[in-house]
Amino acid sequence: MNKHSWKKLSVLALTGLAALSLAACGSKSASSSSSKTTTITFWNGFTASDGTNLKKIVAEYNKTNKDHVKVKMDQMSWDNFNEKLPTAITAKKAPDFVAMNYGDMAGYVHNGTMKDMSDFYNYKGVDKSNFQQSAINMGKIKGKDYFIPMQVQGNYLYWNKDLFKKAGIDPNTKIQTMDQYMKIAKKIKALGNGVQGTYWSDFAQWSLVYGGSILNKAETKSTINSAANRKVLNQFRQMMYVDKLGNPSTQGVAVDNLMFAGKLGLEVSGPWLNEGMIKNHINYGVTQFPSLTKNGKKQAWLAGVGFGIPTSTDDSKTKAIYSFVKYWNTKKTSKKWSQENKCAPYLKDVAADKQIKNDPVISELAKQTSYSKVMWPGNVHASDITTNVITPMCNKVVTGSDVNTQLKLADQKINKILKGDN
């Protein structure tokens, strides 16, 4: 082939390429102009089997909704979510809406990065009276609704029925009091062979049942250094350091794993534990968090996950987001989510449903939701206090530190955080 032919061939190839590109552009613009579909991006931290269930619900919504909305979902671990979202918001690359843990929400609202969603309850087809008030309260900050419920959860008491049997305890015993709790944990630990009795958990919940508090009513001052909280910490110390009912260094997922391995008698944990128990064929029971005495008033904290909209989201997408959030809060979807993930319902019609009432796990969890209340709603320091004061304090106590010293230290630290000069 001579030089001239090469030139000709190159021109032909370039022309062909240009024509193809133009055709592609044309078809793209044609498709976007003909379609009225609003695509909304959605981030959340559901990655286990709940993530798979969520995917199914989103796919079903995308297929059936008549509002021409398409939800494009990105699922990541909660840790990853909490790392990515702040920087995405700052860089104005945040998703159109998110599902986040209510404890983290206040920080975002305080920094003006979340939209007020109060008008969702006026959206066509949404019945506010069908929501349990405690669930609505989770997302209320300074009288505005920044957070629409997606899931509610508390800390419940799980036990291994097979280990109960081995220890000579009736496997259907629903622990009612602290004394009973400690006695059973000791009996199970005595089984040996690597079996652990129980683990410390959720200081705030224990504090509540012992009649203590962490902050005063106005949430302006620490009240942690109290006799009730001393009792809680002394119990943790007795449990872990003196009686060695569990290994103090084992925490979080590692404790759950022990439960899934059939090596732990009692654990206080959230509804997510159900999935692992079922998957690992553990013969287990679950009940409400024990109260202090036999006839003690039942008290529990309520936590959860909810939908929020970053301020960077264009207002034109609000309707589309509300369409999905409304779909989520219909009886059909909410019931499906409760049944598949063993979560307590927060919609009154779901709670009244026969199948839900007959489910032994969900009905038990639902009982606790009925009297639970939200801890420090909208308090911007909640996460800081829990992560950087309460958990380290408990860790020190269960490894043998003096309870009084730790309470005093925690008191000082919390007051410093509340003053904003931590």
Add this chain to the structure above:
Amino acid sequence: MENTSRWSRIKSYWNRPNHVAYIFILPSLIALLLFAFIPVVIGLGMSFFNVNIFFNGTKFVGLQNFVRFLSDSRAINSIWHTVYFTVLETPVQVLVGVLCAAALSRNTRFNRFCRSTFYIPVVCSLTAIGLVFNMLLDPNIGWFPHLLTRIGMTAPDFFGNAHWAMPTIAFLTVWKSFGVTMIIMLTAVQAISPSLYESAEMDGASRAQQFFHVTIPQCIPALGFCVLTNLTGSMQVFDQIFVTTGGGPNFKTESTVQYIYNRGFAAPYELGYASTVATVLFIIIAILAVGSNLYMSHKEQQMR
């Protein structure tokens, strides 16, 4: 005509060996400027501000963050933990690397196999290694504690015990990284003239004497490089701690970089204060790096 002569003048200017070198280092220089120098300067500037990750309510506070650092026991402790880790890890890693390099310097098939084997952990992800060690040493389900129990010993809680956690992390790091030191030192050892060993042998020097009086002195520049890079790397330890202990138990293994991360990228997202701690760490590392560099240069001078 004039253009051509100007072009050729430029070409000949940049073709000179002492000028063309700048062109070769330009890409690295640009990368260094963009990804190291500018962020360091910005970080330094941010340490004088109260600024969160959302860049809301940014306020100049002067030296207030530095004063806060001095009274922040967790920050000071994180510096001590980092220094403790460095003291545990750097000497052991350099020593193991040097010994392996000396032992495997001959090009036999067995030595080549050992070199490749020892280098495998270097190419593995630190996160994956951390997870594997976590599982192996888990007090409840770990293989190693199980083995110790089988032979009648009580296994310590490697990552959960305050005394054991940091040495265990240091061990993991040495195991993962000594291959790099070994390869660098191997190159240095193999570059030593065989005549030096022959003369030492003729003078009746033992293998140990040859190692201390020929190998080590001849490797001082490479050794200096290894010490310097290990030292600065250890002072920035993060991944392995994040994966294995998360800074626990009771913050006893929380390194400075992890504390910076916890302050800046977790609630309450205090980027300004995190930058202050980063600036302090930067100064400490700079002092250590310059100090060790000066010492090694002095040793090199003595060698000549």
